[in-house]
Amino acid sequence: MTRDTAPLSMLSGWGRYPYCQSQIIQPANQQQLLQLNQSFAGIPRGQGRSYGDSALAGTVLSCKYLDQFIEFDPEHGILTVQAGITLAQILEVIVPQGWFLPVTPGTQFVTVAGAIAADVHGKNHHLAGCFSQHLLSMEMLLGDGSQLRVSPTHNTDLFQATCGGMGLTGIILSATLQLLPIKSSQINQTSVKARSLSDVYALFEQAAESTYSVAWIDCLAKGQQLGRSLLMTGEHAKQGPLANLPQKTLSIPFATPSALLNRFSIKAFNSVYYHRQRKTVAQQAIHYAPFFYPLDRIQHWNRLYGRKGFVQYQFVLPHAAGLLGMEAILKRISDQQQGSFLAVLKQLGPANENLLSFPREGYTLALDFKLQHGLFRFLEQLDQLVLDWGGRIYLAKDARMSQTVFKTSYPNWETFEAVRAQYAATGKYRSTQSVRLGLA
Numbered sequence: 136m137t138r139d140t141a142p143l144s145m146l147s148g149w150g151r152y153p154y155c156q157s158q159i160i161q162p163a164n165q166q167q168l169l170q171l172n173q174s175f176a177g178i179p180r181g182q183g184r185s186y187g188d189s190a191l192a193g194t195v196l197s198c199k200y201l202d203q204f205i206e207f208d209p210e211h212g213i214l215t216v217q218a219g220i221t222l223a224q225i226l227e228v229i230v231p232q233g234w235f236l237p238v239t240p241g242t243q244f245v246t247v248a249g250a251i252a253a254d255v256h257g258k259n260h261h262l263a264g265c266f267s268q269h270l271l272s273m274e275m276l277l278g279d280g281s282q283l284r285v286s287p288t289h290n291t292d293l294f295q296a297t298c299g300g301m302g303l304t305g306i307i308l309s310a311t312l313q314l315l316p317i318k319s320s321q322i323n324q325t326s327v328k329a330r331s332l333s334d335v336y337a338l339f340e341q342a343a344e345s346t347y348s349v350a351w352i353d354c355l356a357k358g359q360q361l362g363r364s365l366l367m368t369g370e371h372a373k374q375g376p377l378a379n380l381p382q383k384t385l386s387i388p389f390a391t392p393s394a395l396l397n398r399f400s401i402k403a404f405n406s407v408y409y410h411r412q413r414k415t416v417a418q419q420a421i422h423y424a425p426f427f428y429p430l431d432r433i434q435h436w437n438r439l440y441g442r443k444g445f446v447q448y449q450f451v452l453p454h455a456a457g458l459l460g461m462e463a464i465l466k467r468i469s470d471q472q473q474g475s476f477l478a479v480l481k482q483l484g485p486a487n488e489n490l491l492s493f494p495r496e497g498y499t500l501a502l503d504f505k506l507q508h509g510l511f512r513f514l515e516q517l518d519q520l521v522l523d524w525g526g527r528i529y530l531a532k533d534a535r536m537s538q539t540v541f542k543t544s545y546p547n548w549e550t551f552e553a554v555r556a557q558y559a560a561t562g563k564y565r566s567t568q569s570v571r572l573g574l575a
Contacts, residue, residue, distance in 0.1 A: 146195065148186050149437050151390075151444030152506050152534055155191040155567055163200050165217070165308065171196065172276055172306065178566040179302050181219060181246030185253060186447040187534030188567035189301045196306070198248060204228065205309055212314035213271065218248035218307040231377050234314040235423070237269040241479075243428050248307040253531035254299035254492040258347035258369070258427070261484040265494060267298035268487060269313050276306040278559030296554040299492035301530050303569055304560045319375030322347075322426040325368045326417045328409070332362025332465060336458055336498075339482045342368045347426075353409050354468050354478040354502060355401060362465050363409060364480065369426055380424045386434040390442040396505050398472040430477075440505045448514060449501035449529040450521045451483060451494060460524035461498060464517060468502070473513055475502040490547040490554070493529045501532065511535055530568070538573040548574070 147154045160175060162168040177194030198219035205215040212234045216225065222236060223243040229235065240255040249255075251273065254265045263269070272286035275297065285294045297304045329335035335350050342348045347369035356363045430436050437445070452460045468475075479501045486495040493499075504510055518540050521528060527544030528536050542548055552575060555561045561575045 146180075146183070146191055147444065148188060148190060148534070149184050150186040150446055150534055151437055151440070152446060153188055153191070153567070155188065155193075157191065157193060157195045159195050159197055161197040161199060165201060168196075168201065168306070168308075169276065169280070172278075173280060176563050176565070178564060178569075179248065179306050181249040182221060182244055184242060184245045184249060185301075186532045188571070189253075189530060189533070189569075190249075191567040192565060198246065198306075201308075202246075209234070212316060213311065214314055215309060215311040216247055217309050218251070218273070219246050221246055222250065227379055229314060230317075230320050230379055230423075233317055233377055235317045235371070237313065237315040238263055238266045239427055241428065242431055243424075244431065247310050247312075248302075251298055251307060251310060252300060252302045253529075254487075254489055254494075255531070256481075256483065256494050258349045258481060260494055261343065261348070261482045262346065264484060265298070265487055265489070265492060267294075267489060267492070270298070271311040271313055273297075273310040274308040275304075276308055278305060278561075278563040282308070283558075292554050293558055295489045296491075296551050298487075299489040299530075300551065301491070301568065302566065303564045303574065304555055304558060305564065317371045317377070319372035320377050320379070320423050321372035321375040321420045322369040322423050323372050323420050324418065324426060326412060327366045327368075328412055328415050329362075329364040329366055331360060332364070332462055333458055335362060335364040335366055335480065336461075338366045339498075342366070343482075346370050348482060350480040351408065352465075352478040352480050352500070353406070354465060354475050355398070355472070357469050361462065361469065365409065365412060367426075372420060375420070380422050384432050384434050387436055387438040390438045390440075392441065396440060401475070440503070443506040445503050445505045446510065446514070446534050447501060447503050447532040448517065449493075449499060449532040450517070450526050451497055451499040451529070452521070452524050452526040453495055453497040456497065456524040456526065460520075460526070461500065463524070464500070464520050467516065467520060471513055473504060473510075475504060477501070477503045490551040491530065491545055493527065493531070495527075497526075499529075501529075533568065536572065538571065541572045 145154050146157045177192040179196045180190040201217045201219035203217045209232045239257045250266045254267050256265050345368040350364040350366040352364045483494045
């Protein structure tokens, strides 16, 4: 399929905002991809699970069919796959053989290339870092048609630009990962109620050696209850079955009326969710799927935010900002009644050396806001608070960040642009997001 014959489609990210009219080029195999890359100019796209416009452009190269296993060493847990394969497809094969993903985001329906491009992190970043830190090597197709092996020790500049580079450096053909050995597909989960943000910060510090930790926050609570939370920690069980769960899912068939999501319904939900756990501490053994991917059981859950869609807003504040910085932002959200069903707090470990990778040592909060009048003005206020406290916004969740905010909070952007120019990516691989952020 050539660019001239590619169909036009209206595409969006997972937030269903913004939409972009795109020509979709969809190679059936790697040989077709090599041919199409000669005349292609746009952005590669996997499953479309980034929230904003990072996988949108006038021309999109779909990697849907580039999803094959290449090689798996079950003795040492080394896996090589085509970059269009999803984490769900990988888990289906590796879990019964006693292996798991060393880092995983909150959905298993992202591709390996997408996980690399966003340099995703999970509930174990404080100990395990980002996805890229378990990547042994990858094969890339560059803008000039050449292919290159890239790793932490080979063509390091391109590796550090590609991991977190949002698809702007070239097309990832394949990747080799080091997997994590497990004895069971079960997770031993401990859930602890925290009465305030200061309480949950203290609990995170106490749980610093826990393999996994994450907190749900009631972002509408006020006063002494500001930031009340449920902190969940988890460990891989040392014995039990090695099995995947059957795919039993619900589905949202259409976009629900936006009016159903308002400050009253969100406040009620948050109160019920917080009080549903009666004990201060609760423990249970659960399958890995609901622990890591609770929303994957609801297909098209993004339709719950209505026809206009929603914006996910995720930022990180460094340790230097301390409790005061996060309290200031939560107070602004609570005061404005800009509530979110899904407000997730995680502790992050040290930053890696990738040029546009999001995490840095501190705390990250992710919130969902339905698209409505005044939202962008409010988010601009949050942007300023995040900058004032030394933080930054996650590119994989971004749909509206300004060029000024981006270039202020990602100081390596000029080095990133220099690497793109060196490897023939400038002007060839670009997205709606990259243009908005002032990248060539």
